[in-house]
Amino acid sequence: MEHPILFISIILEKLGLPIPHGPVGHGLIEQLTAPYMTYTWFTMIFLVVVGKLTLGNLEMVPGKGQNFWEILIGGMDDFFVENMGRELTDKLFPMIATFALYIAVANLIGLIPGFMSPTSSINTTLALTIIVWITHHIIGIRANGLAYVKHFLGPMPVLIPLMLPIELISNFARLLSLSIRLFGNIMAKETLLGILFMLAGAYFAPLPIMVLGVLVSLVQAMVFVLLTVVYFTQSNEHAH
């Protein structure tokens, strides 16, 4: 999709780096300077710098910044514990919380003119989903050993030839549905905003869509995290 103005791309172009005109270029540098890559790095730098600035010196009586993070991290911790138990949360909290923060910020920066959401590229969401998908199999194998295969064999031995393909297909469908839902929602938001800016940007036409965009961004981040938690819980428990 043609984006109106992307600040990082313009800065890089001024520095003499090649900027791909399509979604992905051919050379290595072109692939590294694709907009979704540069904005992924921007999101990462933003999260690290904000975290460093607000949590640089921890205090017993928290200030404004530390208070915000304590509520956010504490809320997420409670949510995960409620859904998948203390033990699994302690193991996986850094990963899932990072996903939550990254996806939420990545979705939201697309609302600022001149920025784009890295999650509006299928590459980013598919990468996140593959990590989740492989991790939930690793959790299953570590928790159940070889008995993890029973998850895919259905309730009765007679039904194995029928249930095995069905279970495998529905497991691979997780890979597809998790990535495409996040990508589709955010890409739709970005495209709609771009078109409305182009058509009637001077009359504030994109404003209602931006309000909806905030909602969609946060809800999609939450849904991604919730589904991750559900998958981890399911692969961790014993087969029925």
Add this chain to the structure above:
Amino acid sequence: MSKMSKEMIHLLGNYGHIGFTFVAAIFIGMGGGILLDQKVFDDRTTPWFTFIGLAFGIAAGFKSLFDIIKQQNKEFNDKDKD
């Protein structure tokens, strides 16, 4: 977070991906069938594996639908016990 919005997120997460999962299962089943027909068996078995894959894909879609409903029922029952 209030109790209401937590419930809302749960419902959104559980029911919001029914459509996508259903479609994804059908596409993967049929795609696997087409792949078997065209690449593995070199068009000798042409319509059959596609149809079998499609049938398995639809079955997998319904199965994931039932799984989602079962999961939601379990959560409701857990809440009733508390």
